[in-house]
Amino acid sequence: MAGTNGGRPSIYPTVLYADAKAAIKLLTEALGFTELTVYEGEDGTVLHAELTQGNGAVMVGSKGRGGLFDSLMKDAGPAGVYVVVDDVDAHHRHAVEHGVEILMPPTDQDYGSRDYMARDAEGNIWSFGTYAPEIGG
Numbered sequence: 001m002a003g004t005n006g007g008r009p010s011i012y013p014t015v016l017y018a019d020a021k022a023a024i025k026l027l028t029e030a031l032g033f034t035e036l037t038v039y040e041g042e043d044g045t046v047l048h049a050e051l052t053q054g055n056g057a058v059m060v061g062s063k064g065r066g067g068l069f070d071s072l073m074k075d076a077g078p079a080g081v082y083v084v085v086d087d088v089d090a091h092h093r094h095a096v097e098h099g100v101e102i103l104m105p106p107t108d109q110d111y112g113s114r115d116y117m118a119r120d121a122e123g124n125i126w127s128f129g130t131y132a133p134e135i136g137g
Contacts, residue, residue, distance in 0.1 A: 012050075013058050013081045016073050017122050020046035020062040026120055027051055030098030031083075031128075032091060033058070041065065053083050078123035084132040088114045091128050 017023040024046070027033040033051040041047050049060040058081060063070065085091045088106045095118055096102060103117040103125065115129030 007055070009056050013079065014061070014069075015058065015079050015081070015124055016061050016063045016070065016076075017046075018063050019122070020049065020060055023060055023120060023122065024049055024051065026098075026100070027058075027060070030095050030100050031118070031126060032085070032094065054085070056083065078125060080125040080127065082127045082129065082131075084130065085128045086130070088116060088129055092116045095128075 015023070021044075024035060024038065028035050028051065033053050036050040036052050036057065038049040039047045045065050046060065046062045047065055051058050051060060061070070063073070092102070092106050095116075101119045103119055104115070106114055106116045108114050109129075109131070111131065113129045113131030115127055115131070117125060117127045119125055
């Protein structure tokens with residue numbers, strides 16, 4: 001996922017949650033993300049958070065916090081995010097141990113990947129697998 005910008009990802013999926021703190025807890029404890037930073041408002045609302053997984057990252061925030069992005073995303077449906085992991089079966093077992101809703105168990109795909117799919121508490125679909133296409137630079 002790294003581009004020509006010093007090894008930083010150049011694409012960051014952004015997902016807003018009614019309960020961003022609960023989402024961050026699920027993503028870090030059950031789905032293997034690492035909390036990089038969390039900025040909160042005075043009322044505890046998550047204004048912006050960055051979570052990493054491998055050499056990629058996702059941005060997370062609270063719905064209803066105000067601002068243009070929040071306003072534009074107000075009626076957006078759930079998001080789908082694909083995350084590359086080395087050991088799909090171990091990652092899946094860890095998610096199951098934490099009570100994550102599994103939509104598809106680890107499955108070998110025709111295109112050579114092994115994937116599984118999960119849904120978070122607010123309906124977003126998270127796919128984890130071995131498919132990692134080479135991106136030309």
